[in-house]
Amino acid sequence: MVYLYISSAATIVFAFLCILFRSKNKSFEGMIFKFMASFGFISTAIIGNYLNGSSSLRYFSLIAIALMFGLYGDVFLGIKEIAPSFRKKLMPIGTGFFLIGHIVYLLAFHGIVHLLWPTVLSFPVGIIIAVLIIKLGKLKFDPAFAVILCAYYGLLVWKIAASAYLVYKDPSSANILCLVASCLFFVSDNCLAALYFMHTKGKNALVTIELSTYYPAQLLYALSVVLR
Numbered sequence: 311m312v313y314l315y316i317s318s319a320a321t322i323v324f325a326f327l328c329i330l331f332r333s334k335n336k337s338f339e340g341m342i343f344k345f346m347a348s349f350g351f352i353s354t355a356i357i358g359n360y361l362n363g364s365s366s367l368r369y370f371s372l373i374a375i376a377l378m379f380g381l382y383g384d385v386f387l388g389i390k391e392i393a394p395s396f397r398k399k400l401m402p403i404g405t406g407f408f409l410i411g412h413i414v415y416l417l418a419f420h421g422i423v424h425l426l427w428p429t430v431l432s433f434p435v436g437i438i439i440a441v442l443i444i445k446l447g448k449l450k451f452d453p454a455f456a457v458i459l460c461a462y463y464g465l466l467v468w469k470i471a472a473s474a475y476l477v478y479k480d481p482s483s484a485n486i487l488c489l490v491a492s493c494l495f496f497v498s499d500n501c502l503a504a505l506y507f508m509h510t511k512g513k514n515a516l517v518t519i520e521l522s523t524y525y526p527a528q529l530l531y532a533l534s535v536v537l538r
Contacts (some may be wrong), residue, residue, distance in 0.1 A: 314357045314536060318529065321350025325525035332517050341388035348381040351528045358536030366538040372418035373535055379411035380528060401506070402455050405462060412465040412495075415531065419472045419488065422480075422538075429471040436460075436467030449507050459503075466496050484537035487530040494527035 324347035332340035355377055359370040386404035390397050420426045440463035443449070444456065451459065473489040501520035505513060 311361065314354065314361060317350060317354045317357050318533070321347055321354060321529055322525075324350055325521070325529075329518055329521045329525075332521060333514050335514070338392050341392060344384050344388055345381070347525060348377075348384045348528075351377045351532045352381065354529065354532040355535045358533060361536050362538065366535070368421055369418050369538050370535045372414050372421070373531055376411040376414035376418065377528065377532060379407045379414065383407035383411065402458060405455075405458055409458060409462050409465065412462070412469060415469055415492075416465065416472055419469070419476060422476060422485075426472055426475055429468060429475050432471035433464040433468045436464035439463050439467065443503065447508055451507075462499070466492075466499060470496060482537070484534040487534040487537065491527040491530035491534075494523040494530070498524040498527060 324343045328340045328343035328347055331337075331343065352374060355370065355374050359367070359374075362370070383404045386400045386407065390400040390404070393400075437460045440460040443463075444451070444459070469492040470489070473485065473492045476485040477489050498520050501516045501523070505516050505520065
């Protein structure tokens with residue numbers, strides 16, 4: 311168990327340093343610690359699976375894959391911070407990797423409790439939220455990226471509904487962690503949307519909130535492996 315504590319503590323330190331440097335507009339240093347924190351999430355999940363005796367190998371495998379796609383997303387969005395000239399190319403790629411990661415999280419949830427598919431009705435709710443944000447914010451995207459963004463919001467809301475359903479059916483510690491993580495992800499990505507696509511004041515505060523919700527979300531997903 312000590313290795314799990316060490317991995318979790320190291321990940322928290324890396325995440326804190328990323329938030330600290332990003333709040334001071336030190337993008338390069340922040341990017342380095344962001345990558346290290348992403349590796350920490352995966353390491354925590356691997357150690358958690360080892361401690362769990364591989365009794366939930368399917369769940370662990372899917373969570374690890376989702377965390378890996380999150381790492382890829384972090385890499386491409388992190389490069390954007392030090393190579394802004396490639397922003398338009400890197401944004402869809404990074405967002406696409408995160409989108410795939412959310413799909414894999416959903417697959418992990420759907421393998422726990424049967425009859426989870428009714429939660430798919432929440433997917434169009436997320437799409438409607440995205441359309442409203444685009445319309446009310448008068449945001450202009452390439453049509454392809456607008457479709458990706460709508461699907462992304464649909465998956466965020468679907469994840470919350472699916473993890474809430476899990477807690478309803480089985481209020482275990484692992485399911486509660488997943489629900490909290492899914493809600494934190496929704497907050498984090500809304501902050502990202504405001505940072506990337508809207509003219510807002512207090513961007514440093516938004517960056518801090520975004521990272522302060524994103525990192526706990528990923529860590530909670532990783533820790534849910536040992537409790538599954």
